[in-house]
Amino acid sequence: MQVSKLGIASLLCLAGAAMAQSDEPLQPIEPAKVTNQALVDLGAKLFFDPRLSRSGFISCNSCHNLSMGGSDNLKSSIGDRWQQGPINSPTVLNSSLNLAQFWDGRAADLRAQAGGPIANPMEMAFSHELAVDMLQSIPGYVNEFKAVFGDDKLSIDEVTTAIAAFEETLVTPNSRFDKWLKGDKKAITEDELKGYQLFKESGCIACHNGPNVGGNSFQRMGLIEPYQTDNPAEGRFAVTGDDADRFNFKVPTLRNVELTYPYFHDGAADTLSQAVDTMGRLQLGKKFTEEENGLIVGFLKTLTGDQPSFVLPQLPPSSDKTVRPNPFN
Amino acid sequence: MQVSKLGIASLLCLAGAAMAQSDEPLQPIEPAKVTNQALVDLGAKLFFDPRLSRSGFISCNSCHNLSMGGSDNLKSSIGDRWQQGPINSPTVLNSSLNLAQFWDGRAADLRAQAGGPIANPMEMAFSHELAVDMLQSIPGYVNEFKAVFGDDKLSIDEVTTAIAAFEETLVTPNSRFDKWLKGDKKAITEDELKGYQLFKESGCIACHNGPNVGGNSFQRMGLIEPYQTDNPAEGRFAVTGDDADRFNFKVPTLRNVELTYPYFHDGAADTLSQAVDTMGRLQLGKKFTEEENGLIVGFLKTLTGDQPSFVLPQLPPSSDKTVRPNPFN
Ligand code: HEC
Ligand code: HEC
Ligand code: HEC
Ligand code: HEC
Ligand SMILES: [Ca+2]
Ligand SMILES: [Ca+2]
Ligand SMILES: [Ca+2]
Ligand SMILES: [Mg+2]
Known part of the structure; x- marks a missing residue:
């Protein structure tokens, strides 16, 4: 317990170092700068294309629904053949700002990540080879890949590069809190400001800091008090x-x-x-009153930014040569 | 066989009557006129909302994917718990132009149709009551329904009215063929025009006519030669x-x-x-040559219109009171 509290103290120091630059331990995020719109548009199509799955039914957007904050709002995801996923689906919003991808950080970046679900038998249950063959059989895709990458031959690297480029655009600037950070003092209410102060003073900021209000370190779940769960995930240890x-x-x-x-x-x-109650108890040894809890929750809701806004992608149709999916065998 | 051929002849007369008005048995379709944008926007959200299903995973857009021509491109659909659907999912594009909804026409119109899949245990497997309770628990929806329908209490009728209003916008004007119909003689190639002429002369036009190139009558599948299938659907007889x-x-x-x-x-x-080969043989007793088949296919591809173009809807988040879906029990 002593050690743990020391842990928090030193983490707070780290957060303090960040504060020196900006006065606050949280920084606003900026809209994505798109340098290659054609690459991003191609990535958007791939993100929405269920033909990247064995069944022809599951796309990235099935589990990272961009109409719903970039996740599926399920305890654990539904994969190929309705298999129950092992872990909660994190949002893809602002994931480019994270130090690594996945709960355990086993993928270094978005490109490394994007190949995973396509070939994962619990998720899209396809293979890289089948995915590339499928895309290669579709003239609309072949033309787009050619325009972007310069030749007629598609590769899985090109697929993940395009998906990652699209994901990099999925940042959510202009939250009310960011407006406040940038000087618009009326952007959040007094209670929301109190919530933010409580968030800082209580020590939440030790772990949830920086532009992504988290995403920049691995930390023990259940630092002060162990977390009770049936889920077998062991976190960073697996890596x-x-x-x-x-x-x-x-x-x-x-x-x-x-x-x-x-x-x-x-x-x-x-x-x-x-979640706030659990964090207070397990990470900080604090039992928040109902009022305190409400203030922190109120502050957290000021972190909702502009959601990605784009026209629903239209996918190029399969050709007569495209292998048809058969989800039921 | 005699009778069947007489059948086609009289159908061709009907098509001829339509021709008198416009010179051609097919008419161009026009962009949707939206009179109540707020109603349409609400309908779009509902169309994309998987919370209208038991699992929280399946939305109308799962089986009528508006990135892929308004269907799922599967032989038969994947429903709740990965159940195999009984019949191919028809497109929702231009479905407002059809004389009735479903393959057997058992729903008179889009409003009557939209309640079906929500409560169908093979599809979204929810109930109207649970769907309304779910929506009623979400402040963002309550506000929108109030703005559109005038009070705080939601009903399934309002839900289906909004979905139908959105679906009515899903028309696809400006196909190359429609441009040709409107006088732009270069909008289709000579071969495509030949394909159209063959489509008319062969008798396809007897059944596929009017603005929706079909959708305006029930006809025997296998008029000249019986259709072989394992699918037990009996069509209009069921109604x-x-x-x-x-x-x-x-x-x-x-x-x-x-x-x-x-x-x-x-x-x-x-x-x-x-499909063209089968239609020729079974409906008209004609075996098209490869060239003829290609000409008709070429013509059919000129019927692809402007796909619905709208910003991906953002769904209002569940509140603490919203019952969470549990797809695995
Ligand atoms: C069947 C559900 C499912 C599908 C399909 C799926 N994902 Fe995921 N995704 C998950 C889950 C669950 C995790 C967390 C896995 C873990 O951390 O071990 C995850 C993690 C991620 C992450 C890491 C986010 C972070 O901050 O750690 C990214 C990025 C991501 N997915 C993008 C994609 C892309 C791109 C696709 C399509 C190519 C895709 N996902 C398809 C469920 C899914
Ligand atoms: C010592 C590090 C640490 C501290 C301090 C901490 N957190 Fe966390 N927080 C985490 C980790 C790690 C997780 C992920 C745990 C898991 O999912 O198993 C998390 C998860 C969360 C989540 C859930 C996010 C999601 O998308 O699942 C919320 C909300 C949250 N923290 C808020 C807070 C608040 C509020 C405080 C202060 C009361 C706080 N945290 C203090 C490390 C910390
Ligand atoms: C699980 C798959 C699935 C889901 C979910 C689904 N549908 Fe369907 N839809 C179908 C199938 C299959 C048919 C054809 C059924 C039949 O004709 O008997 C159909 C038929 C239709 C039709 C008739 C089109 C025509 O021309 O006959 C419309 C319109 C439609 N659905 C709209 C919707 C709406 C709106 C929703 C959501 C509230 C929805 N569907 C949800 C699979 C689905
Ligand atoms: C006597 C009426 C009739 C005639 C004549 C006819 N069709 Fe059809 N057509 C139908 C019916 C009914 C269906 C649906 C059959 C089914 O799915 O079981 C259909 C289906 C189709 C389909 C598949 C559409 C889809 O989305 O599934 C195509 C393509 C088609 N017809 C083209 C043609 C062509 C080309 C011709 C002329 C060679 C033709 N039809 C002649 C009645 C007719
Ligand atoms: Ca979550
Ligand atoms: Ca079809
Ligand atoms: Ca009402
Ligand atoms: Mg290449």
Whole structure:
């Protein structure tokens, strides 16, 4: 317990260092700068294309629904053949700002991540080879890949590059809190400001800081009091094999957290109020009053930014040569 | 066989009557006129909202994907718990122009139709009551329904009214063929024009006519030669109980038919070329040459119009009171 509290203190120091630059431990995020619109548009199509799955039914957007904050709002996802996923689907919004991808950080970046679900038998249950063959059989895609990458031959690297480029545009600037950070003091209410102060003073900011209000470190879930769960995930330990990393998870971003219920890697907390209560007790040894809890929740809701706004992509049709999916065998 | 050929002859007369008005048996379609944008926007949200299903995973857009021509491009759809649907999912594009909804026409119009899938245990597997309770628990929806319908209390009628209003906007004007119909003689190629002439001369036009190039009558599948299928659907007979209606199906629209593979109520034809071949043989007793088949397919592809173009809807988040879906029990 002593050690843990020391842990928080040193984390707060780190957060303090960030504060020196900006006065605040949280920084606003900026709209994405698109340098290659054709690449982004291609990535958007791929993100929405269920033909990247064995069944022809599941796309990235099935589990990271951009109409709903970039996740599926389920405890754990529904994959190929209605298989139950092992862990809560994190939002893809602002995921480019994270230090690594997945709860355990096993993918270094968005490109490395994007190949995973296509070939994962629990998710899209396809293979990279089948995905590339499928795309290569579709003249509309072949033309677009050619325009973007310069030749007629598609590769899985090009697929993940395009998806990642699209995901990099999925940032959510202009939250009320960001407006406040930028000087518009009326952008949040007095109670929301109190919530922010409580968030800082209580020590939440030790782990949830920086532009993504999290996403920049791995931390123990259940620092002060152990977290009870049936979910077998071991967190960062699965990547490093280091016992010290057992049950360390990437600290989730709190941007748009109002939209990304249920909470925690096992999706066990249905509401933000429950999640804040659990965090207070397990990470800080604090039992918030109902009022305090409400103030923090109020502050967290100011972190909802502009959601990605784009015209629903239109996918190029399959050709006579495209292998038809058969979801039921 | 005599009778059947007489059948086609009299159908051609009917089509001829339509021709008198416009010189051609097909008419161009016009962009939707939106009189109540707020109602349409609400309908778009509902169309994309998977919370209208038991699982929280399946929306109207899952099976009528507006990125893919308004259907799912599967032989038969994937419903709740990955159940295999009984029949091919027809496109929702231009479905407002059809004389009735469903392959057997059992729903009179889009409003009557929209309640069906929500409560169908094979599809969204929810109930009207649970759907209304869910929506009623979400402040963002309550506000929108109030703005549109004038009070705080939601009803399933309001839900289906909004969905139908959105669907009425899903028309696809400006196909190259429509441009040609309107006088732009260069909008289609000479071969495409030949294909159209063959489509008329062969008798396809007897059933596929009017603004929706179909959708305006029920016709026997397998008029000249019986259709072989394992699919147990009996068509219009299921509605009327009249033996004469056995195996009569609503003639599908051929607008955007390039996008709505696979074809027929059982989804048995993977390609347009197969579907045209089957139609020639079974409906008209004609075996097209490869060249003729290609000309007709070429013409059919000129029927692809402007796809619906709108910004991906953003759904209002659930509140703490909203019952969370549990797809796995
Ligand atoms: C069947 C559900 C499902 C599908 C389909 C799916 N994902 Fe995921 N996604 C998840 C889950 C669950 C995780 C968390 C897995 C973990 O951390 O171990 C995840 C993690 C991610 C992350 C990491 C986010 C972060 O901050 O850690 C990104 C990015 C992502 N997915 C993008 C995609 C893309 C791109 C596709 C399509 C190519 C895709 N996903 C398809 C469920 C899905
Ligand atoms: C010592 C680090 C640490 C501290 C301090 C901390 N958190 Fe967390 N927070 C985490 C980690 C790690 C997770 C992910 C845990 C998991 O899912 O198993 C998390 C998850 C959350 C979530 C759920 C996010 C999601 O999308 O699932 C919320 C909300 C949250 N924290 C808010 C807070 C608040 C409010 C405080 C202060 C009362 C706080 N946190 C303090 C590390 C911390
Ligand atoms: C699980 C798949 C699935 C879901 C979800 C689904 N549909 Fe359908 N839809 C179908 C199938 C299959 C048919 C054809 C059924 C029949 O004709 O018997 C159909 C028929 C229709 C038709 C008739 C079109 C025509 O020309 O006959 C419309 C309109 C429609 N659906 C709209 C909707 C709406 C609105 C929703 C959501 C409230 C919805 N569908 C949800 C699969 C689905
Ligand atoms: C006597 C009426 C009739 C005639 C003549 C006819 N059709 Fe059809 N057509 C139908 C019916 C009914 C269906 C739906 C059958 C089913 O799905 O079981 C259909 C389906 C189709 C389909 C598949 C559409 C889809 O979305 O599934 C195509 C393509 C088509 N017809 C083209 C043609 C062509 C080309 C001709 C002329 C060679 C033709 N039809 C002649 C009645 C007719
Ligand atoms: Ca979540
Ligand atoms: Ca009402
Ligand atoms: Ca079809
Ligand atoms: Mg290449």
